[in-house]
Amino acid sequence: MSDQKYRLVTRSDFDGLVCAILLNEIGLIDDIKFVHPKDMQDGKVAITGRDITTNLPYVPGAHLVFDHHASETVRNTGERPKNYIIYPGAPSAARVVYECYGGKSRFPDSFDDMMIAVDKSDAAEFSIEEILEPKGWVLLNYLMDSRTGLGRFREFRISNYQLMLDLINYVRNHTIDEVLALPDMVERVTLYFEHADKAKEQLQRCTTVHGNLA
Known part of the structure; x- marks a missing residue:
């Protein structure tokens, strides 16, 4: 090569x-x-x-x-x-x-769970439980998605952009639990779940179900 x-x-x-x-x-x-x-x-x-x-x-x-x-x-x-x-x-x-x-x-076996998770996440194949109470790789996916909106919060120690760069090397040799335990991840996880109840209430208030569509 x-x-x-x-x-x-x-x-x-x-x-x-x-x-x-x-x-x-x-x-x-x-x-x-x-x-x-x-x-x-x-x-x-x-x-x-x-x-x-x-x-x-x-x-x-x-x-x-x-x-x-x-x-x-x-x-x-x-x-x-x-x-x-x-x-x-x-x-x-x-x-x-x-x-x-x-x-x-070519790639290590430790990447297997990550690959399963990215396929699942990009295809949005989530259960109701994974949407309401995300954990592990699913939670990391939500935290990294700009549509979640964490990028507009400026009180984090480092920017979302810098965190993405840091994770490129860190994920290589660490489990998903260790990734989510990083201080820069913990503050985002905490903020995410602080808004969870309000987000659920908003969805229930603003959503109308039509057959299999919402």
């Missing part, structure tokens, strides 16, 4: 975090940038041949582009570029990266 290293450009969420962990494990990246998908579509993110992108709209010029969204196969018609690795049936972009680089034959 070449000694060339690249910058990972990905979403700031659990799938993006796991992509970073996988690519870091095989020594392919030395930098990371978290971006919004719309900014990629609008050309607001400068992409070069030193970039690997995951879980984002295809942008020409990247070294490699990993994705799993079937909608991208509709948006990008014609012959698929050689640098475009997309598995529309994969449950997560991290799974595409994992399988592309050898899967279980």
Whole structure:
């Protein structure tokens, strides 16, 4: 394998975090940038041949582009570029990266639970219990998701962006319980559950059920 290293450009969420962990494990990246998908579509993110992108709209010029969204196969018609690795049936972009680089034959067994969790999370295959009382990897997914809204709270010791960067190396050699026990995680877990009852009340107040839709 070449000694060339690249910058990972990905979403700031659990799938993006796991992509970073996988690519870091095989020594392919030395930098990371978290971006919004719309900014990629609008050309607001400068992409070069030193970039690997995951879980984002295809942008020409990247070294490699990993994705799993079937909608991208509709948006990008014609012959698929050689640098475009997309598995529309994969449950997560991290799974595409994992399988592309050898899967279980290349990555440690300690990554198995993480991979199951990122597939489950990106496909939103959660039980009611996991939504109301999240724990373990499911809880980490919620905490890392920008839609949870923790990024707007400024009293944390470090930013969510910095925490994502720190976790790339920490998750490699620690259990999910040890990850959630980190002081920077504990303060986010505490805040998350402080708002839980109000969030449940809001959902009950604002939601109407129509058959299997809410």
